Amino acid sequence: MDLKIDFFTRQISSRNHQIFLPILDEKGVELFIKREDEIHSFVSGNKFRKLKYNLQKAKNEGHTTLLTFGGAFSNHIIATAVAGKMNGFNTIGIIRGDELATDLQQTIQDNPTLQKAHESGMIFEFVSRETYRTKISEEFLEQLTAKFGNFYLIPEGGTNELAIKGCEEIVTVNDSKFDYICCSVGTGGTISGLINASEDYQKVIGFPSLKGDFLKTEIEKYTTKTNWSLQTDFHFGGYAKYNATLIRFINDFNEETKVLLDPIYTAKMIYGLLQIIKNDGFKKGSKILAIHTGGLQGIQGVNQKLHKNNEQIIH
Numbered sequence: 609m610d611l612k613i614d615f616f617t618r619q620i621s622s623r624n625h626q627i628f629l630p631i632l633d634e635k636g637v638e639l640f641i642k643r644e645d646e647i648h649s650f651v652s653g654n655k656f657r658k659l660k661y662n663l664q665k666a667k668n669e670g671h672t673t674l675l676t677f678g679g680a681f682s683n684h685i686i687a688t689a690v691a692g693k694m695n696g697f698n699t700i701g702i703i704r705g706d707e708l709a710t711d712l713q714q715t716i717q718d719n720p721t722l723q724k725a726h727e728s729g730m731i732f733e734f735v736s737r738e739t740y741r742t743k744i745s746e747e748f749l750e751q752l753t754a755k756f757g758n759f760y761l762i763p764e765g766g767t768n769e770l771a772i773k774g775c776e777e778i779v780t781v782n783d784s785k786f787d788y789i790c791c792s793v794g795t796g797g798t799i800s801g802l803i804n805a806s807e808d809y810q811k812v813i814g815f816p817s818l819k820g821d822f823l824k825t826e827i828e829k830y831t832t833k834t835n836w837s838l839q840t841d842f843h844f845g846g847y848a849k850y851n852a853t854l855i856r857f858i859n860d861f862n863e864e865t866k867v868l869l870d871p872i873y874t875a876k877m878i879y880g881l882l883q884i885i886k887n888d889g890f891k892k893g894s895k896i897l898a899i900h901t902g903g904l905q906g907i908q909g910v911n912q913k914l915h916k917n918n919e920q921i922i923h
C-alpha cells in the first residue's frame with residue numbers, strides 16, 4: 609500500500625498497529641507498532657521523513673540534481689532515487705564498492721536495490737572502499753562537482769538538521785499516551801527527531817543495528833534532551849549482519865502478527881524489545897510504541913544471499 613506522497617504540502621501520519629502476543633499478556637505490557645513502512649514501498653519509513661525538508665530546500669534553492677552516498681543495498685539510495693524522480697530531480701548515487709562498476713549490466717541485474725534506483729534514473733558512481741571513506745572531504749566533493757556540475761548534497765543515510773526536523777513528525781499528539789518510544793538506530797538521525805518530539809515523561813529507547821560507541825555522541829549533536837537510552841546488545845554481529853535466529857524470528861513474528869520486519873534494522877529492534885519484555889524490563893501497565901522505520905525493499909537482496917543456505921524471509 610503506497611500513500612501518494614506529496615513532499616511539499618502534505619503531513620503524513622501512519623497508523624499505530626496493536627500487537628497481540630502471549631508474552632505481552634503475561635507481562636501486562638501493551639505494544640503498538642507505528643507503520644511508517646506503509647508510507648511507500650521505496651521511499652519508506654524514516655527515509656521519507658529525512659528527505660522531505662531536504663527536497664523542499666533543494667527545490668527552493670533551484671537545484672535540479674540531488675547527490676548522495678550509500679552501500680549497494682541501501683534504503684537511503686533507493687529512497688533518494690525514487691523520491692527524486694517523483695519530484696523532478698536528477699539523482700546521483702555514490703556507491704561503495706568499485707568492483708560493482710566492472711559490469712554495470714550484471715550489477716544491476718543482480719541487485720534489486722540498484723536495479724530500482726537505476727530504473728528511477730539514478731546515475732551511479734562506484735568508488736573503492738578507500739575513496740568512500742573520504743567522501744565528505746573537500747577534495748572529493750570538488751572532483752564530484754567537476755564531473756557532475758552543481759548538486760544538492762544529501763549525506764550518507766540522509767542525516768542532517770533537516771532530516772531530524774522531518775523525523776520529528778513521526779510521532780503526533782495522539783502518541784503522548786505512550787510511556788516508551790522505541791526505534792532502530794543507524795546514524796542516529798531518526799532517534800534524534802523522536803527524542804526532540806517526545807514528551808519529557810516519555811522514554812525513547814534506541815536499538816543500534818551496528819556496533820560502535822560513536823552513536824551516543826552523534827545523537828547528542830542533535831538533541832539536548834536526556835530522556836533516552838541505547839540498548840546496544842542486539843546488533844547481531846554488526847551492520848547488515850544477521851543469523852538463523854533473526855531470520856526465524858522475522859518469519860515467526862510475521863506469522864503471529866502479520867507484521868513483516870526487515871533484517872537490517874527493525875527486526876533487531878523488535879527482537880531486542882521482546883527480549884527485554886521477557887526479562888521484566890518494563891513494569892506492568894507500560895505502553896510501548898515501536899516505530900517500523902520501513903526498509904522492506906532490502907529483503908529481496910538478503911533472500912538472494914540466504915537462498916544459498918536454504919533459508920528465506922517469507923514475504
Ligand SMILES: *Cc1c(COP(=O)(O)O)cnc(C)c1O
Pocket residue numbers: 653654655683684765767792793794795796797798799870873874901902903904
Ligand atoms: C536508515 C534506516 C534506519 C536508521 O535510521 P537512522 O536515522 O540512520 O538512525 C532504521 N530503520 C530503517 C528501516 C532504515 O532504513
